[in-house]
């Protein structure tokens with residue numbers, strides 16, 4: 100989006116804001132009997148318009164740095180920081196256990212907010228320390244025997260693949276990587292073929308929705324259709340997609356989903372969650388148990404919790420947990436469709452500008468793309484590009500082969516610069532990145 104378009108949006112939003120919410124506007128439109136079509140246009144315009152001024156005013160860090168490392172950890176809105184600090188203060192004044200009781204409603208809200216965000220029930224949610232712990236609790240709850248097959252994708256997250264390799268070595272299970280299609284995303288046709296192959300029982304489909312090292316969005320819904328038809332459990336790593344795209348577990352059809360708080364959700368560090376479809380809960384034995392996950396009912400017996408919180412443990416960072424709920428409510432207040440539109444628009448603009456720079460190559464794949472943009476500059480090591488950008492006030496990240504052994508070497512890549520946008524970024528910040536790029540070094 101151009102600077103002029105940004106300006107028009109800000110002015111339009113300023114005009115609309117004192118005239119109250121989109122609902123009031125729609126009521127107004129109906130009451131003056133505007134034609135239906137106009138109402139629809141108005142509805143989508145209201146969704147499309149993003150109050151950048153408000154987003155940035157809520158984000159203190161946005162005035163200090165061009166933060167294009169949202170796939171690492173986004174800048175939190177002040178509402179989140181305030182909620183975390185308020186609970187730490189409560190703890191210091193009341194005592195930790197007493198503060199947790201006093202804030203029970205806020206803690207409960209976190210579960211309700213997650214349920215609302217991903218379209219599930221509250222008892223299908225476990226809040227844990229990060230996405231990896233969430234994913235591990237689900238994966239290690241499954242049992243495998245020799246010859247059982249685990250189907251995954253080239254974009255799978257490093258920690259997940261390490262876990263596959265460990266379990267394969269322990270149990271004799273086999274890990275198969277589904278081919279990519281011509282767009283560089285998981286090939287649904289190849290997945291179908293592998294599911295039809297009767298050489299061994301497919302015990303799990305586990306894929307990553309959006310990889311850490313690129314802008315592609317894997318076709319998670321199509322995978323869900325095949326997983327359901329085959330009756331195979333489906334574990335989705337949605338760590339990089341939750342918060343930047345609408346993610347609905349019913350539409351996707353996954354049985355298990357892991358996500359983190361600090362990335363596109365803009366929550367506190369050290370937070371994450373696991374979704375467990377109720378219908379498969381009782382088939383899963385958590386790999387770790389404590390007196391929160393289970394009740395000790397007799398000296399030699401225990402009973403597992405009846406809900407997904409059997410994947411949690413007792414002690415938790417309550418301030419962070421409350422902050423996660425506030426971050427999700429904040430995201431919901433913008434609307435995930437509107438967030439996706441804004442984020443993908445900025446990312447598209449950044450890719451276009453990078454492509455126009457001599458010696459710069461953009462590496463993102465996939466039919467549908469998100470807010471993660473990856474690139475290299477000819478002859479300039481990725482770390483050097485990142486340092487140069489940091490010196491000029493632009494935060495980015497470097498992804499290396501060690502995070503993507505299944506993906507980057509195949510594409511002839513050993514390191515790439517990752518710039519990941521969020522809705523509070525501006526067009527001007529994209530230009531700041533472009534202006535700060537080092538020149539390509541010829542002959543490389």
Ligand SMILES: Cc1ncc(COP(=O)(O)O)c(C=O)c1O
Pocket residue numbers: 170229230231232256307309310311336338339358359360371
């Ligand atoms: C795709 C993907 N999955 C999982 C993770 C792990 O998330 P966490 O650090 O919250 O455990 C990451 C982190 O970058 C990721 O990019």
